[in-house]
Amino acid sequence: MAGSQPPARRFPVDIKTASALHRLRLISVPEALSFPALLIFGSLLSRISDIDYLMMPLGVLHGALFVLYALFLLDVWNKAKWPFKKVALFFVLALLPFGGLYGDKLLKRDEADSVVAARTAEQEGAAA
Numbered sequence: 001m002a003g004s005q006p007p008a009r010r011f012p013v014d015i016k017t018a019s020a021l022h023r024l025r026l027i028s029v030p031e032a033l034s035f036p037a038l039l040i041f042g043s044l045l046s047r048i049s050d051i052d053y054l055m056m057p058l059g060v061l062h063g064a065l066f067v068l069y070a071l072f073l074l075d076v077w078n079k080a081k082w083p084f085k086k087v088a089l090f091f092v093l094a095l096l097p098f099g100g101l102y103g104d105k106l107l108k109r110d111e112a113d114s115v116v117a118a119r120t121a122e123q124e125g126a127a128a
Contacts, residue, residue: 017079024072025107031069032100034062
């Protein structure tokens with residue numbers, strides 16, 4: 001169908017928005033896995049055995065990943081103009097063990113939509 005346009009998106013999308021979504025997606029899986037690793041290998045092992053040297057490095061790693069996740073989430077909120085409820089959902093998912101894995105699934109869909117829309121806009125801009 002010549003001249004047909006992709007469905008309109010609710011939120012403005014450009015290359016900066018797509019890259020912000022991609023950064024959030026890249027950090028969501030490691031952040032989602034670092035929390036259970038801290039709980040299992042750090043807390044649990046230090047309580048049932050003499051292995052307590054994992055708590056500090058895992059805690060620092062998880063803390064750094066969580067802060068990066070929060071900063072990237074704020075960046076996406078600013079660039080993608082997400083509603084507060086959506087941002088709150090992703091923040092709550094970051095607090096739950098393995099919640100970021102579900103968030104990654106949602107982000108994958110948003111990221112794919114953003115990339116397609118950004119490329120379409122670039123092609124339309126180049127044609128004009």
